[in-house]
Every structure is written in structure tokens, then in C-alpha cells.
Amino acid sequence: METEKTLKKRRKSRFEEHDHEKCVANALFVAEELCRAKKIRLTDLRFAVLEKIWRCEKPVGAYDILESLKNDFPKAAPISIYRALDFLIENSLIHRLPAEGTFIGCRYPEENHVPAFLVCSVCGRAEETKADKAYKEIKKAASPLKFKTKKALIELYGVCPLCRR
């Protein structure tokens, strides 16, 4: 027999329910495993940047990251952060949202996928979803122009379930 609490919890959307601490820990663990496997170096600074990105509930900017790392990495400069970000992007551990000038942890670092981002115009939170099917559709629309398409950037703007209430 279910308590009222359990029922409520069940109703919560995936967006609301995820245990963020767990989520962060898991993402960092996976990142370490992936780097070990690829024999690339997830240094302290890179790890700290990745951790900050994951700890934030919203996509975060380079200068925010810099600020939050001032204690542990007093010598860090903007360029330090951007270099770490470049590394993380190259290795599919984070994504850049160019329209916002922010960065977000990749939800599917182990899978080759076409990401799309749902950005809430109210609270600024963002979610990633796989959009491989949509990508095919876009490529179809683009084919008359004879472009050879290699990469996509897809951002959707709207209102998240939390802000809708």
C-alpha cells in the first residue's frame, strides 16, 4: 500500500525528481572512468571545473566557474578556465550553449549523440535530450542546399515544468 508521499513522489517529473548529489557524483565517476580509458588526463583543475558545472543547477559561465575556484586555485585566470572547458568539450564531457555563453554537463558522455537543449526562459535551467531523429529531419530540409552537414546546435526555449506551476 502506497503512502500519499510515495504517490506524490511518483508523479514528479524526471526534471524535478533527480537527486542532484547522486547525479553529480555519478557524472564525475563516469568522467574519470572515461578519461582513464582514453588515457587522457583529467587534471585537478579540469576536474574542479567539471565538478562546478555539474554542481550548478543551471548552465554556468566561465567567469562564474573562475570565481568559485578562486579558493582552491588562486592562480587560475580566465584562460585557465577556458582551456579546461576546451578539454572537457573536446572529450564530450560538457557542452557549450553559445547563445548563453554558458556550459552544461553532458548527460550522455558515453554515447555518440546529437544533443538538443531545452532552456527555460524563466529560471534559466536547461535539460539535454537526444535529438538524432530530429537531426535527420533537419538534414532532409537542408539537402536541397547541397550542404554537407557535420554538426548541429539545437536549442529550444520555453518554460520548464517547475516554472509553469
Add this chain to the structure above:
Amino acid sequence: METEKTLKKRRKSRFEEHDHEKCVANALFVAEELCRAKKIRLTDLRFAVLEKIWRCEKPVGAYDILESLKNDFPKAAPISIYRALDFLIENSLIHRLPAEGTFIGCRYPEENHVPAFLVCSVCGRAEETKADKAYKEIKKAASPLKFKTKKALIELYGVCPLCRR
């Protein structure tokens, strides 16, 4: 009977063949008509910004526009350009490519559409295409997250037919 030249011309893709002067003139004419109809003011400065954007064969940045307008509008400052750009965007006469920090003329100012941009990584040129169908597909992929989607930004990166040769 067709000459060889005619045949060749026919084979040319839409991307290559368009007469840019004509294209610019037409875009500016349509813009004026639209503004008249909407009773909004396409001022000299705004017109000049729009014209510059259309004359460029590539998406162009605000400071490039500013530079090219220095003669006709010596008092123009960055903010002047950005204000004109805001007006043009609000009225669907141009689009912003946030990833590049550039602006491009809207090919379908009279139609309510979901734009997608094909950006050539080699030459920097870009083309717009309508992606309403793809947008539906993306929304479908996004629906489990319960986002209420309002707007989309779709950029595809690849190689244009001119650069492929």
C-alpha cells in the same frame, strides 16, 4: 534548343546562382513594404544596417556593421547598431546567429517559420532554410521533459557546395 551555357546555368545550385544585387534590392523592398504595413519606422539607420547585412555575402557582426557605416553615420556607436539590430530582429527582418555573434537577413520575413541555418565551416557563409517539420520532431523528443517549447535555435555546421569543390 539549349546552349551549353544555359544547361550549365540550370545545373547550378540555388546556393551559387542567385543574383545578389537583385536579391538585396528585393529584400530591402520587401522590408520597406512590411514596415509600412505594420506602421513601424524603418529609419535611415535601421535601413542602412539592414542593407549592410544583406550586402554581405556572409553573416556579419555588429562591429563590422558599425565600421562600414562610419561614413554615413559618423555619430553611430556600438549601442546604435545593437538597437537597430534589436528592431530588425523583433520585426523578423534579420536573424541572430548567437554561436557566431553575427547577423543574417531573413529569407522569409513574410512567413511565420522556424528557421534553421547552414553554416559553412570553411568560408563562413550561411544559408537559411525552413525547419518547421524538424521542429516538430525536436518537440517530440523533448516532450518527456514536460517543457513548454516556444522558440528554437537550429544551426547546422558543415561544408557548402562552393567549398566542397
Add this chain to the structure above:
DNA sequence: TTCGTGAATGTAATAATATAACAAAAAAAA
């Protein structure tokens, strides 16, 4: 182990993009 090499980070300066705040001028409305 030490030495050499390439990778990573430090340091300083600056480029490129975009906005804030308030004043003046121009156009539209009353």
C-alpha cells in the same frame, strides 16, 4: 634515476561582443 620532451598551467595584456544610464533630438499625437 635522470634527462628530455610534450602537455599543462601561469602570467599579463587585450580583443571582441554587448549593455547600462542618462541626455538630446526628432517624430507623432493631442
Add this chain to the structure above:
DNA sequence: TTTTTTTTGTTATATTATTACATTCACGAA
């Protein structure tokens, strides 16, 4: 004309990102 609103001017500054060169650090070869 007078009032009001819109547009532009003016100045300053915020925000995001990169260049160039020096130094330090980690890893592999001898």
C-alpha cells in the same frame, strides 16, 4: 503649438573570450 513617445547621441562599462610568451609538471626513454 504643445505634449508625448520614439529614436538617437554620448559616455562609460560589463561580459565573454583569446593571444603570446614563460614556467612548471608528468611521462617515457635511455
